[in-house]
Amino acid sequence: MIIYDEVLHFLKGIPPFQFLDESSLEMVVANLSMDFYPKNSIILKQYGAPSDSLRIIKKGAVKVLMATDLGAEEVVIDFKGEGDTFGFLSLIGKDKQRTTVMAIDDTLCYVLSKDGVFKLLENSPTFNEFYMAYLSRYVDRTYQEMYNKSLTYVSADRVLFSTPVGQVAVPPITVPESATIQEAAQLMVRHKISSVILVNANGTPIGIVTDRDFREKVVAKGRSPLEPIKNISSLSLIRVDDQESCFEAMLKMIKFDIHHMLVIKDGALQGILTNHDLMLFQGTSPLSLVHDIINQQTVEGLIPLSHKINNIVGLLLKEEAKASSITKIISEINDRLLMKIIEITEKKLGPPPLPYCWVVYGSEGRKEQTFKTDQDNALIYNQPATPEEEEEAKKYFAVFCSMVTKNLVQVGFPPCPANYMASNPEWCQPVGTWKKYFTRWINEAVPEALLKVLIFFDLRPVYGKFSLADEIKNVLFSSMRGNQLFFSHMAGMILQTTPPLGFFKTFVVEKSGEHKDKFDLKVKGLTPLLDAVRLFCMEKEIKEYSTLERITTLRNKHSVVKDYAEEIEHAFEFVLLLRIHHQYEQIKEGRVPDNFINPDQLSNLEKKTIKEAFNLMSRIQGTIVERYKTLIR
Numbered sequence: 001m002i003i004y005d006e007v008l009h010f011l012k013g014i015p016p017f018q019f020l021d022e023s024s025l026e027m028v029v030a031n032l033s034m035d036f037y038p039k040n041s042i043i044l045k046q047y048g049a050p051s052d053s054l055r056i057i058k059k060g061a062v063k064v065l066m067a068t069d070l071g072a073e074e075v076v077i078d079f080k081g082e083g084d085t086f087g088f089l090s091l092i093g094k095d096k097q098r099t100t101v102m103a104i105d106d107t108l109c110y111v112l113s114k115d116g117v118f119k120l121l122e123n124s125p126t127f128n129e130f131y132m133a134y135l136s137r138y139v140d141r142t143y144q145e146m147y148n149k150s151l152t153y154v155s156a157d158r159v160l161f162s163t164p165v166g167q168v169a170v171p172p173i174t175v176p177e178s179a180t181i182q183e184a185a186q187l188m189v190r191h192k193i194s195s196v197i198l199v200n201a202n203g204t205p206i207g208i209v210t211d212r213d214f215r216e217k218v219v220a221k222g223r224s225p226l227e228p229i230k231n232i233s234s235l236s237l238i239r240v241d242d243q244e245s246c247f248e249a250m251l252k253m254i255k256f257d258i259h260h261m262l263v264i265k266d267g268a269l270q271g272i273l274t275n276h277d278l279m280l281f282q283g284t285s286p287l288s289l290v291h292d293i294i295n296q297q298t299v300e301g302l303i304p305l306s307h308k309i310n311n312i313v314g315l316l317l318k319e320e321a322k323a324s325s326i327t328k329i330i331s332e333i334n335d336r337l338l339m340k341i342i343e344i345t346e347k348k349l350g351p352p353p354l355p356y357c358w359v360v361y362g363s364e365g366r367k368e369q370t371f372k373t374d375q376d377n378a379l380i381y382n383q384p385a386t387p388e389e390e391e392e393a394k395k396y397f398a399v400f401c402s403m404v405t406k407n408l409v410q411v412g413f414p415p416c417p418a419n420y421m422a423s424n425p426e427w428c429q430p431v432g433t434w435k436k437y438f439t440r441w442i443n444e445a446v447p448e449a450l451l452k453v454l455i456f457f458d459l460r461p462v463y464g465k466f467s468l469a470d471e472i473k474n475v476l477f478s479s480m481r482g483n484q485l486f487f488s489h490m491a492g493m494i495l496q497t498t499p500p501l502g503f504f505k506t507f508v509v510e511k512s513g514e515h516k517d518k519f520d521l522k523v524k525g526l527t528p529l530l531d532a533v534r535l536f537c538m539e540k541e542i543k544e545y546s547t548l549e550r551i552t553t554l555r556n557k558h559s560v561v562k563d564y565a566e567e568i569e570h571a572f573e574f575v576l577l578l579r580i581h582h583q584y585e586q587i588k589e590g591r592v593p594d595n596f597i598n599p600d601q602l603s604n605l606e607k608k609t610i611k612e613a614f615n616l617m618s619r620i621q622g623t624i625v626e627r628y629k630t631l632i633r
Contacts, residue, residue, distance in 0.1 A: 004029060007110065010058065014083040016130035017056075024124050031116040034058075037103040044087060044101040046074070051087035051097065053111045060107025062086065065100040074100060079604035088131055091117060165249045166242030169263040169271030174199045175229060177206060181218055182225035184209060194274060195260045198233050205269050207233030210260055239264050240273065247325055249273055254290050254332045286312055286329050293336045299344055299407045302337060306411040309333055310587055313370060317584060323576035324368075324548050331367040335462055341407045342463045349400055353392045356381035357461050357468040358404075358422070365458035366530075367546045370580050371593055374416045375408055378427040378459065380434055380468040393430070401428050420455065434472045442479040445489040453490070457534055460545045477541045487539065491628040494531035495621055499614035500524040507599040507611075515596040521579045522595035525610070528617040529572055532624060536561055547572055560623045564616065571613035578606065 007029050011017035017025060035055070037043050044051055046067060061081045065074040077099070080086055090097045091114060120127040174197045175184050184196050188211070198207040209229055217223065217232040238256050240249045242265040249261060263271040289308055296302050309330060316326045342358055362376035363369045379401055384390035401422035409415060422428050429437075438456070441449035457476065461469035480486055500508040500519040509519050519525070530547060536558045537543075537550050544550045551568055554561035561568065583593035599607060 007032060010110075011056075014056070016127050019126045019130070020120075020124060024120065024127075028112060028116065028120070031113055033111045033113075035109050035111050037062075037107045037109065039103055039106050041103050042100065043103060043107075044090070044097050044099070046097055046100040048097045050090035050093060052091070053087060053113050054085055054091060054117050055087050055109040055111055056085050057082055058108045058110055060103060060105040062101050062107060063104050065102065066098070067100075077605065079104075079608045081604060084604075088117070092121075164243045165240055165246055165261075165263050165273050166265060166270060168246055169242070169273045172197050172262070172269055172272045174203075174205075174269075176201075177228070177230045179229045180226050181214075181223065181229050181232065184229040185214060185225070195272060196229075197262065197269065197272065198230055199269075203269075205262060206230075208260060208262070209233045212259070238262070241265070242270050246273075247321075247329075250286065251328055251332060254286060254329075254336070257290070257294060286333060290333060290336050293333070293340055296340060297344070299341060299410055302340060302411050306337060310371060310584075313580065313584060314588075317581065323573050323580055324546075326580060327363075327368045327370055327576070328546075331364065331369050334364065334369055337411060338408070339463050341411070342404055345400060345403045345407060349396070349403070352381070352400065353389065353396050354382040354384065355465040355468070356397065357464040357466060359459045359461050359469050361420075361456055361458040361460065365460040365545060367460070368576070371583055371587065373413070375405060375413050375421050376416055376455075377405070377422050378420075378456075379422040380429070380431050380472065382465070382468070383430045383432045390430075397428050398425065431468050431471055435475045438472060438476045439479050442476070442483060442486050445486045447493060450490055450493045454494075454531070454534065457538065458545070473543060477538075480538055481541070487535075488628045490535060490538070491624050494528075494535060495624060497523065497527050497531065498621065499528050499617040501611060501614040501618065505611060505615075509599065510596075517600070518596040518598045520595050521575065521582065521597045525575045525595075525597075525614070526572075526579070528621060529568065529575070529613075532617070532620045533561075533568070535624065560620065560627075564620060567616050568620075571616050574609055575613055578610065 008025065011025060011028065017028060020028070037060070043055070043062065046065070057080060059082060061079060064078040064080065064086070066077050067074045086101055121131070122128075170193075173187060173191050173193055175187060177198050177200055179187075179198075188194070188196055195208055195210040197205050198209065200206050207230060209232055213232045213234070218225070223232070238252055238258055239262045240252060242263050253259065253261060259274060261273045262269060263273055289305060289312065292305050293302065296305065312333065313326060313330060316329065338358070338360070346352065357380045358377065359365070359380065360377050363373060364376055379397060381393055381397060384393050405415065405421050405423040415421060420427060438453070441453050453476075459469060459473070502508050507519060508524075509517050533547055533550050533554070536554050540554060540557045542550055542553050542557070544553050548569060551561060551565055551572075555565040556562070578597070579595060582595075582597060586593045599610075602610065
C-alpha cells in the first residue's frame, strides 16, 4: 500500500522528479504501484522481454550485468541504490532487454507504468531532457564500464593487449647460412621485407639479418657482397611464443632494443614480428619513443621526448589497458631515459674509477611508475682497495650523482623531498657500507630503521654492475632470516596505515583543509596492500620487483596470499587504474596531479569495487595481527 505523502516526499528528493511541477508530480504518485524483489532475484534479463515500466528504488540495491554475447559470462557494469531508476532504456526502445538487473539486497521499488512515463516525456520538458541526456550518457558509460572493469571483455581495437603475436606475425623468409650477402639482399628486395632469418641444414634458426645490418656492416664497412651472409648476422635471437600477447612482445623489444623478433610455435619457427607491426598508437608508439631516446646525445634533446610520456599514458588508457600494462610500458621508457642520462653524464666526466650500480626504489623500483614522480635512487660502487682509491671514488661519484639527479630534474623528475637520492652522500656508498646499513637497520628495528628497510627493499638495479645490488639484497635477507622480533616490529609499523573505511563501511575522508571530503588513494588506498605483500616477501625471501610478480610467486609459498591471491590482484589493478585515471584527468586540465579522491564523484560501481578492495586490505591486515599478535603492542 502506497502512502501518498510519504511517496511525494521521497520523489521530491530525487532527480528528475524533484524538478517536476506540483501537478505533474501528483500525476506520477497517482500512477505508481509498488513491487518487492528478494535478494538475488532477477528483475530484468538480458536478451529477454523489454521492461514494461520505470522502476524507482525505494529501498535496497540492484546490480546491472552484461554479457558480450549470448551465453558468455556476464560482467557487472553498474550498481544502483536508493533513489536510482532502471528500465528506461528498454522501455522506450521496445526491443529486447540489453542488460540483466539483479537484486543484491531485498529491494523495494516504486513502479511507474509505460503510459505514465510516456505522458511525462510528452508533457514535461524537464523530464524529457533529463532522460534523453541520461540515454546518451548511459549508453556510452555502459560500454565504457564494460571495457574498463572487465577482464573478460576484449574489443577488436585492443590488439596490443589481447591478441597473440601468432596472429600478427608474418611468415618468415629464410636463407641458408651458406648464402651470400648479395643473395640475401636480393631476397629481401624481392619480398619487400626488412629482415631475413638464417637457418642451418636442419632448418633451425641460427641468426637474423636486418636492413640495419646491411647499412652498418656492409655499406659503411665496404664489405664484399659475395661474403657469406652469416658474417653479418646477429646470433643472439630474442624469441617470443606465438601465444604471448603483442604487449609482452613490445616489452621485450623495448628491453633488448630490437626491431625484429622471431615467433615460435611448438618449438618451430612460425613467423617474424617487427616493430612496425606494433605501431598501433596513432603515430605515437612506445617503441618509436624509446628509439628516439636511445639516439639522443644531449640532456636538452631528451626534454621534449620526456614530455611525450604523458601522451603514451593517455593512449594506453584509450586502448583500455590494465594498470599493470601501463606501468610496465612507462617504467621501461623511464628506465631508458635514466640510462641515457647516465651514459651522457659518464661520457662528460670520463670513466668511473670503480664499477658501480645505479639503483631505483619506490614505485620506480617496483616498475609501477606512471606519471613522473619524485626521484628515488641510490648508487652502490665496488669496495675500494686502498685509501687513495676510496678518496678518488668518493670525489668522482659525488660529482657524478649530483649531475645525474640534476639532469633528471631537467627532464621532469622532481627531487625527493626527503632527499633519498644518490646526490645525498648517505645514499652513494661502497657495497661494504650498504651491507652495514642493512644489518644495522634490521638489528635496531626502530621506526626510522624499519622505514628505511621498507624503502630500500624495493631497490632495483637499472644501470651498471647489477651483482652489487644482488649482494646487498642477499645481506638483507640473511639478516632478516629467523628474526621474529624484526618481523613483529615491521608488522606493527605497517599496520598503522589502514584503508579509509569506517566501522559502518563508510569512507573516512579529510574533515578540513585543502583536501576536505577526500582521501589519499596512494597512502590509504594502495600502501596497506603494498606493505602487506612486501612483508610476506620478506618472510619468504622473494626477490621479485613488481607487486603482481610478488603475488604470483607468493601464491604457492605463503598461506595468506594463497587464500587471497586473485582478490589481491584485482584490488591492486582496480585501485591503481583509478589513480592513473584521476591523475591523467588532472594533467589534461593543466593541474598538478595528486592522489586525493572525492568518493562522492565515483560511480556506484567504482564505490562498490573500491569498498570491496578496502575490505580485503582490512582482512589481510587482520591476518597479520593474528600472525604476530603475541609480539605486536
